[in-house]
Amino acid sequence: MNNQRFFEKYAIDIEFDLVKIRQVVRKIAKLMQFDIVAQTKLVTAVSELTRNVFDYVGKGEVILEEVGDSLKRGLKITVIDNGSGIPDINHAMSGGYSTSKGLGKGLIGTKKLMDEFSIQSEVGKGTEVVIVKWAV
Amino acid sequence: MSQRIPIIKIRENLIVTFISDIDDLTALKLQKDLTQKIHEENISGVKITGVLLDLTILDMVDSFLGRLISNIAQSATTMNANTVVIGIHPAVAITLVEMGLELKGAHTALNVEHAFELLDDLKAESEEIVE
Numbered sequence: 001m002n003n004q005r006f007f008e009k010y011a012i013d014i015e016f017d018l019v020k021i022r023q024v025v026r027k028i029a030k031l032m033q034f035d036i037v038a039q040t041k042l043v044t045a046v047s048e049l050t051r052n053v054f055d056y057v058g059k060g061e062v063i064l065e066e067v068g069d070s071l072k073r074g075l076k077i078t079v080i081d082n083g084s085g086i087p088d089i090n091h092a093m094s095g096g097y098s099t100s101k102g103l104g105k106g107l108i109g110t111k112k113l114m115d116e117f118s119i120q121s122e123v124g125k126g127t128e129v130v131i132v133k134w135a136v
Numbered sequence: 137m138s139q140r141i142p143i144i145k146i147r148e149n150l151i152v153t154f155i156s157d158i159d160d161l162t163a164l165k166l167q168k169d170l171t172q173k174i175h176e177e178n179i180s181g182v183k184i185t186g187v188l189l190d191l192t193i194l195d196m197v198d199s200f201l202g203r204l205i206s207n208i209a210q211s212a213t214t215m216n217a218n219t220v221v222i223g224i225h226p227a228v229a230i231t232l233v234e235m236g237l238e239l240k241g242a243h244t245a246l247n248v249e250h251a252f253e254l255l256d257d258l259k260a261e262s263e264e265i266v267e
Contacts, residue, residue: 016159022196037227037230040228040230040231047200048199108235112235
Protein backbone atom coordinates (compact mmCIF):
# COMPACT_ATOMS: atom_id res chain seq x y z
CA MET A 1 0.00 0.00 0.00
CA ASN A 2 1.20 3.44 -0.82
CA ASN A 3 1.79 5.55 2.25
CA GLN A 4 1.32 8.77 0.36
CA ARG A 5 -2.00 10.34 1.24
CA PHE A 6 -2.09 13.30 -1.00
CA PHE A 7 -0.13 14.85 -3.79
CA GLU A 8 -0.94 18.33 -5.02
CA LYS A 9 0.75 20.63 -7.49
CA TYR A 10 0.58 24.40 -7.65
CA ALA A 11 2.04 26.71 -10.25
CA ILE A 12 4.12 29.78 -9.42
CA ASP A 13 3.15 32.16 -12.15
CA ILE A 14 1.94 35.50 -10.83
CA GLU A 15 2.83 37.37 -7.66
CA PHE A 16 -0.45 36.46 -5.97
CA ASP A 17 0.32 32.72 -6.33
CA LEU A 18 2.77 33.18 -3.46
CA VAL A 19 -0.08 34.24 -1.16
CA LYS A 20 -2.31 31.44 -2.46
CA ILE A 21 0.36 28.76 -1.89
CA ARG A 22 0.97 30.05 1.65
CA GLN A 23 -2.77 29.71 2.36
CA VAL A 24 -2.85 26.14 0.99
CA VAL A 25 0.19 25.12 3.07
CA ARG A 26 -1.40 26.62 6.19
CA LYS A 27 -4.62 24.71 5.52
CA ILE A 28 -2.87 21.38 4.91
CA ALA A 29 -0.55 21.82 7.92
CA LYS A 30 -3.61 22.46 10.08
CA LEU A 31 -5.39 19.38 8.72
CA MET A 32 -2.28 17.29 9.42
CA GLN A 33 -2.42 18.59 12.99
CA PHE A 34 0.92 20.34 13.01
CA ASP A 35 1.05 22.68 16.01
CA ILE A 36 0.83 26.41 15.42
CA VAL A 37 4.61 26.92 15.54
CA ALA A 38 5.23 24.15 12.97
CA GLN A 39 2.44 25.54 10.78
CA THR A 40 4.04 28.96 10.89
CA LYS A 41 7.48 27.51 10.07
CA LEU A 42 6.07 25.62 7.09
CA VAL A 43 4.24 28.67 5.75
CA THR A 44 7.34 30.83 6.23
CA ALA A 45 9.61 28.26 4.55
CA VAL A 46 7.34 27.90 1.53
CA SER A 47 7.11 31.68 1.31
CA GLU A 48 10.90 31.98 1.17
CA LEU A 49 11.27 29.29 -1.49
CA THR A 50 8.43 30.42 -3.74
CA ARG A 51 9.61 34.02 -3.55
CA ASN A 52 13.10 32.98 -4.65
CA VAL A 53 11.54 31.29 -7.68
CA PHE A 54 9.31 34.25 -8.47
CA ASP A 55 12.03 36.88 -8.01
CA TYR A 56 14.89 35.09 -9.77
CA VAL A 57 13.16 32.90 -12.35
CA GLY A 58 9.58 34.09 -12.62
CA LYS A 59 7.85 30.74 -12.95
CA GLY A 60 7.96 27.41 -11.19
CA GLU A 61 6.03 24.73 -9.42
CA VAL A 62 5.30 23.61 -5.87
CA ILE A 63 4.46 20.00 -4.99
CA LEU A 64 2.90 19.22 -1.62
CA GLU A 65 2.92 15.61 -0.45
CA GLU A 66 2.03 13.84 2.72
CA VAL A 67 4.83 11.36 3.46
CA GLY A 68 5.72 8.86 6.16
CA ASP A 69 4.70 5.50 7.54
CA SER A 70 2.75 4.15 10.50
CA LEU A 71 5.32 5.69 12.87
CA LYS A 72 5.66 9.19 11.51
CA ARG A 73 3.89 11.54 9.19
CA GLY A 74 5.29 14.55 7.49
CA LEU A 75 4.68 17.21 4.92
CA LYS A 76 7.12 17.24 2.02
CA ILE A 77 7.32 20.33 -0.14
CA THR A 78 9.21 20.41 -3.42
CA VAL A 79 9.82 23.73 -5.13
CA ILE A 80 11.08 23.50 -8.71
CA ASP A 81 12.05 25.99 -11.37
CA ASN A 82 13.60 25.78 -14.81
CA GLY A 83 15.72 28.86 -14.37
CA SER A 84 19.40 29.43 -14.90
CA GLY A 85 20.33 27.55 -11.72
CA ILE A 86 22.55 28.55 -8.83
CA PRO A 87 26.22 28.30 -9.89
CA ASP A 88 27.62 27.72 -6.41
CA ILE A 89 25.12 26.31 -3.92
CA ASN A 90 27.66 26.13 -1.10
CA HIS A 91 28.39 29.79 -1.58
CA ALA A 92 24.65 30.59 -1.53
CA MET A 93 24.10 28.46 1.56
CA SER A 94 26.97 30.12 3.40
CA GLY A 95 25.34 33.51 2.97
CA GLY A 96 27.59 34.56 0.10
CA TYR A 97 24.76 35.76 -2.10
CA SER A 98 22.79 37.54 0.59
CA THR A 99 23.24 40.86 -1.13
CA SER A 100 20.45 42.27 -3.27
CA LYS A 101 17.26 40.42 -2.45
CA GLY A 102 18.71 37.88 -0.07
CA LEU A 103 18.59 34.53 -1.89
CA GLY A 104 21.06 33.01 0.56
CA LYS A 105 19.43 34.35 3.67
CA GLY A 106 16.06 32.90 2.64
CA LEU A 107 17.59 29.49 1.94
CA ILE A 108 19.60 29.38 5.15
CA GLY A 109 16.57 30.49 7.14
CA THR A 110 14.39 27.87 5.46
CA LYS A 111 16.87 25.12 6.28
CA LYS A 112 16.83 26.11 9.95
CA LEU A 113 13.03 25.88 10.09
CA MET A 114 12.72 22.41 8.55
CA ASP A 115 13.63 18.86 9.64
CA GLU A 116 14.99 17.98 6.23
CA PHE A 117 16.35 20.22 3.51
CA SER A 118 18.02 19.45 0.21
CA ILE A 119 18.84 21.57 -2.78
CA GLN A 120 19.89 20.55 -6.25
CA SER A 121 20.74 23.00 -8.94
CA GLU A 122 22.15 22.69 -12.40
CA VAL A 123 23.34 25.72 -14.31
CA GLY A 124 21.10 26.28 -17.31
CA LYS A 125 18.51 23.74 -16.18
CA GLY A 126 17.04 24.91 -12.90
CA THR A 127 16.81 24.37 -9.18
CA GLU A 128 14.89 21.95 -6.99
CA VAL A 129 14.53 22.42 -3.25
CA VAL A 130 12.94 19.71 -1.10
CA ILE A 131 11.91 20.33 2.48
CA VAL A 132 10.22 18.03 4.98
CA LYS A 133 8.69 18.73 8.37
CA TRP A 134 7.60 15.82 10.56
CA ALA A 135 4.45 16.06 12.62
CA VAL A 136 5.08 15.23 16.28
CA MET B 137 -4.25 42.13 -6.86
CA SER B 138 -2.31 44.45 -4.60
CA GLN B 139 -4.17 46.53 -2.06
CA ARG B 140 -3.43 49.67 -0.14
CA ILE B 141 -2.93 49.60 3.62
CA PRO B 142 -4.37 52.70 5.33
CA ILE B 143 -2.09 54.93 7.37
CA ILE B 144 -3.85 56.68 10.25
CA LYS B 145 -2.47 59.79 11.89
CA ILE B 146 -3.09 60.41 15.58
CA ARG B 147 -1.42 63.61 16.74
CA GLU B 148 2.29 63.14 16.00
CA ASN B 149 2.07 59.41 15.30
CA LEU B 150 1.26 57.30 12.28
CA ILE B 151 -0.50 54.00 12.82
CA VAL B 152 -0.47 51.10 10.39
CA THR B 153 -2.41 47.89 10.84
CA PHE B 154 -1.09 45.14 8.61
CA ILE B 155 -3.65 43.11 6.66
CA SER B 156 -3.62 39.31 6.49
CA ASP B 157 -2.11 37.52 3.49
CA ILE B 158 -0.22 40.62 2.50
CA ASP B 159 1.41 40.31 -0.91
CA ASP B 160 4.83 41.73 -1.77
CA LEU B 161 3.57 44.61 -3.89
CA THR B 162 1.18 45.81 -1.18
CA ALA B 163 4.00 45.63 1.36
CA LEU B 164 6.38 47.59 -0.86
CA LYS B 165 3.68 50.18 -1.53
CA LEU B 166 3.17 50.59 2.21
CA GLN B 167 6.85 51.31 2.72
CA LYS B 168 6.72 54.04 0.08
CA ASP B 169 3.39 55.48 1.29
CA LEU B 170 4.57 55.64 4.89
CA THR B 171 7.82 57.49 4.26
CA GLN B 172 5.97 59.80 1.90
CA LYS B 173 3.32 60.45 4.57
CA ILE B 174 5.97 61.29 7.21
CA HIS B 175 7.53 63.72 4.76
CA GLU B 176 4.19 65.34 3.82
CA GLU B 177 3.14 65.78 7.44
CA ASN B 178 6.53 67.21 8.34
CA ILE B 179 6.42 69.88 5.64
CA SER B 180 2.84 70.70 6.53
CA GLY B 181 4.03 71.47 10.05
CA VAL B 182 3.02 68.36 12.00
CA LYS B 183 6.27 66.77 13.13
CA ILE B 184 5.78 62.99 13.01
CA THR B 185 7.75 61.46 15.87
CA GLY B 186 6.33 57.96 16.05
CA VAL B 187 5.28 55.09 13.79
CA LEU B 188 3.24 52.24 15.20
CA LEU B 189 3.13 48.99 13.24
CA ASP B 190 0.41 46.55 14.33
CA LEU B 191 1.29 43.02 13.17
CA THR B 192 -1.50 41.25 15.09
CA ILE B 193 -3.13 39.85 11.98
CA LEU B 194 0.07 38.50 10.37
CA ASP B 195 0.36 34.73 10.66
CA MET B 196 3.85 34.70 9.21
CA VAL B 197 6.76 37.10 8.79
CA ASP B 198 9.35 35.82 6.33
CA SER B 199 12.70 37.39 5.44
CA PHE B 200 11.03 39.69 2.92
CA LEU B 201 8.50 41.09 5.40
CA GLY B 202 11.12 41.19 8.15
CA ARG B 203 13.39 43.23 5.92
CA LEU B 204 10.51 45.47 4.94
CA ILE B 205 9.65 46.21 8.58
CA SER B 206 13.34 46.95 9.26
CA ASN B 207 13.49 49.22 6.26
CA ILE B 208 10.38 51.10 7.38
CA ALA B 209 11.85 51.52 10.87
CA GLN B 210 15.22 52.66 9.54
CA SER B 211 13.76 55.14 7.08
CA ALA B 212 11.51 56.49 9.85
CA THR B 213 14.62 56.90 12.03
CA THR B 214 16.39 58.89 9.36
CA MET B 215 13.32 61.16 9.33
CA ASN B 216 13.56 61.50 13.10
CA ALA B 217 10.61 59.22 13.97
CA ASN B 218 10.72 56.13 16.16
CA THR B 219 9.05 52.87 15.16
CA VAL B 220 7.28 50.53 17.57
CA VAL B 221 5.98 47.12 16.53
CA ILE B 222 3.13 45.45 18.39
CA GLY B 223 1.15 42.22 18.11
CA ILE B 224 3.78 39.72 17.01
CA HIS B 225 2.26 36.25 17.37
CA PRO B 226 4.41 33.90 19.54
CA ALA B 227 4.77 31.39 16.67
CA VAL B 228 5.93 34.22 14.40
CA ALA B 229 8.43 35.38 17.04
CA ILE B 230 9.87 31.85 17.38
CA THR B 231 10.13 31.48 13.61
CA LEU B 232 11.87 34.85 13.21
CA VAL B 233 14.42 34.01 15.89
CA GLU B 234 15.13 30.54 14.51
CA MET B 235 15.67 31.98 11.04
CA GLY B 236 18.09 34.48 12.52
CA LEU B 237 16.01 37.46 11.44
CA GLU B 238 15.89 40.67 13.41
CA LEU B 239 13.51 43.58 13.05
CA LYS B 240 16.41 46.03 13.06
CA GLY B 241 15.61 49.57 14.02
CA ALA B 242 12.18 48.76 15.43
CA HIS B 243 11.20 48.82 19.09
CA THR B 244 8.57 46.41 20.38
CA ALA B 245 5.71 46.86 22.82
CA LEU B 246 2.99 44.65 24.27
CA ASN B 247 -0.03 46.61 23.09
CA VAL B 248 -1.13 49.95 21.69
CA GLU B 249 -1.14 51.65 25.09
CA HIS B 250 2.41 50.50 25.84
CA ALA B 251 3.46 51.49 22.36
CA PHE B 252 2.26 55.06 22.88
CA GLU B 253 4.00 55.28 26.26
CA LEU B 254 7.19 54.02 24.65
CA LEU B 255 6.87 56.49 21.77
CA ASP B 256 6.40 59.33 24.28
CA ASP B 257 9.50 58.23 26.19
CA LEU B 258 11.57 57.91 23.03
CA LYS B 259 10.42 61.34 21.88
CA ALA B 260 11.34 62.89 25.24
CA GLU B 261 14.76 61.25 25.02
CA SER B 262 15.50 62.61 21.57
CA GLU B 263 14.35 66.06 22.64
CA GLU B 264 16.76 65.93 25.56
CA ILE B 265 19.59 65.12 23.18
CA VAL B 266 18.67 68.07 20.99
CA GLU B 267 18.74 70.41 23.99
